[in-house]
Amino acid sequence: MAKPILFYISHGHRQDVGGGKTDPGAVSGKFVEADLAYKCCKYLRDYLLNHRGSMTYKVAYPEYKGNGMHLWDHVQDIIRRRVKYRTVAIDWHFNAGGGKGCECWIPKNNKYSLELAKLILEEQQKIGRPLHAYDGKINTAIHKDSTLQFLKAPGPTLLFEAGYVDGKTDRKDFDTDKELKQIAEAVGKAMIRYYQKYK
Numbered sequence: 001m002a003k004p005i006l007f008y009i010s011h012g013h014r015q016d017v018g019g020g021k022t023d024p025g026a027v028s029g030k031f032v033e034a035d036l037a038y039k040c041c042k043y044l045r046d047y048l049l050n051h052r053g054s055m056t057y058k059v060a061y062p063e064y065k066g067n068g069m070h071l072w073d074h075v076q077d078i079i080r081r082r083v084k085y086r087t088v089a090i091d092w093h094f095n096a097g098g099g100k101g102c103e104c105w106i107p108k109n110n111k112y113s114l115e116l117a118k119l120i121l122e123e124q125q126k127i128g129r130p131l132h133a134y135d136g137k138i139n140t141a142i143h144k145d146s147t148l149q150f151l152k153a154p155g156p157t158l159l160f161e162a163g164y165v166d167g168k169t170d171r172k173d174f175d176t177d178k179e180l181k182q183i184a185e186a187v188g189k190a191m192i193r194y195y196q197k198y199k
Helices: 033-050 071-081 111-126 177-198
Strands: 005-010 017-020 058-060 086-095 103-106 141-143 156-164
Touching: 005 033, 005 071, 005 177, 033 058, 033 086, 033 156, 033 177, 071 086, 086 111, 086 177, 103 111, 111 141, 111 156, 111 177
Parallel strands: 005 058, 005 086, 086 156, 103 141
Antiparallel strands: 103 156
């Protein structure tokens, strides 16, 4: 019998960087990546738990109380949890640098990460979110890079960039808690679709 699926959530940043300070991630005016990602991950966790019904997946969000974890610690935590579960891990971010749209980073040669990335981007498109791609195609909004620390964890892993904090168009999509919740719930729908295929 297959181990149960566990959705592992990380909000990226907010970890201790010394001197009583935490990493804010990208910042543009009132838009702070760490705070936006934290809100989204709380909404995502709540959505997954509230819509679980008779489904048997588990949810882990070790940063739920707000403090961040270093990426190496996430990898070790995922390794430990894989003794009992099939982990499916997502690290949530917001981008900066003048671009537009959402995108996913996945490890090379992991078909399950690729499938989850496609599902997430499909659900983002359904709520009108643009993809970070000039041609608007999902495949060009998915990048493969196994050197990123979070993506070194075993099993399906994914880094989701939900938009650009310094992009005027993007910021209109997530300048209210209602919009952040909608983005997070779209990711939750994708994760449940993934579970329903691989349960």
